[in-house]
Amino acid sequence: MVPFRAISVFYQVATLNSVAAAAEHLGVTPSAVTQQLRALEQQIGTSLVTKVGRKIRLTEAGERYFEMIAEQVEGIIASTQLIQGAKPSTLLTIRATPTISTKWLLPRLPAFLDANPDIDIRLDGTNEPTDFARDLVDVEIRHGTGKWTGLHIEPLVEERFVPVCAPSLAGQGALQVGDLTGFRLIHSVKAQVQWNTLFQKAGIADQGVMKRLYFDRSHMAVDAAVLGLGVALESTLMMERELQTGQLVVPLRDVPEMRVTTQWLVCPHANLRRRRVKRFLDWVRDQARDWQRIGMNA
Structure with missing residues (x-):
């Protein structure tokens, strides 16, 4: 006899990577889940799950078995939901x-x-x-x-990091790096590329006294730049839409290369x-x- 219940329990344990989470999902106790796992292992004749400290992981045989059954079990779940009139999701x-x-x-x-x-x-x-x-x-x-x-x-x-501002503040390619010292610089404090990186690459050691605006979220720095509050230094990944729509422009003629993941x-x-x-x-x-x-x- 094929142990369908034990197979479904094993599928949930492997998917959720947790006996406790599988028990909660199935509405049973963790000990009931463990019993089903042991029954399946006895019938198959090999260990499928092993404990590492307080966590579990699949054995090599468990990994292979999961790969063999996963698509079929998910198909059975989806078919059951369909026949019940529910949208499988x-x-x-x-x-x-x-x-x-x-x-x-x-x-x-x-x-x-x-x-x-x-x-x-x-x-x-x-x-x-x-x-x-x-x-x-x-x-x-x-x-x-x-x-x-x-x-x-x-x-x-x-990602590529570039300085940006609202077009009302400065036009595309209108400035040299040294001109930035006359603008308020918007800082995204958790960003991996900061203003000192740009100035160092441009060979500017002393930026003098500058106005600054600090944010701890990049999206706030981008939005502040759109509002014309200053010049931000951000990843093009984070301001794709603003650059495409012209809400932001790159005001430098020569932008130092700054790329990082x-x-x-x-x-x-x-x-x-x-x-x-x-x-x-x-x-x-x-x-x-x-x-x-x-x-x-x-």
């Missing part, structure tokens, strides 16, 4: 900083939703890095250096097994390539 939870969420990801999400009508999105906009052992987050677009251990990490895109796709390796995560990662990689291709980073 699954929830994908994405965490990202408020700036990348509102300035880059959100305008693109309609295309993902149109292509994946069976996936619902929860977008969690916060600067706090995800504790994947505690937070029910599938994948994160994380700001930083990319140096985090124990996780799947890949760069989103390499600040946004990373991050999740536990186990989450890569989730079909919704795979589909999102494939899609967001395509979006990043398209963004590079249209010349926003040139």
